[in-house]
Amino acid sequence: MNFTEWLTMGMENNWCGPLLCYTHDGLPTTESEDEEMYEGDPCIWMIRYYESSEHAKLVEENHSPSEWRKL
Numbered sequence: 355m356n357f358t359e360w361l362t363m364g365m366e367n368n369w370c371g372p373l374l375c376y377t378h379d380g381l382p383t384t385e386s387e388d389e390e391m392y393e394g395d396p397c398i399w400m401i402r403y404y405e406s407s408e409h410a411k412l413v414e415e416n417h418s419p420s421e422w423r424k425l
Contacts, residue, residue, distance in 0.1 A: 381398060
């Protein structure tokens, strides 16, 4: 199974949404999560996809949680 098939299966089963650009599309949230942003501190999990092993290395060097949150 390639990535496109895997992602399509996830979207068809409502396990995930489509690929989004946080910079241009914003964070996909519910209305209650939007309200909680101003009243509390919700955790909204995301996965960063890498273009290559080199790209992964560069992101992880620049963003320490991407390194220490690895399973």
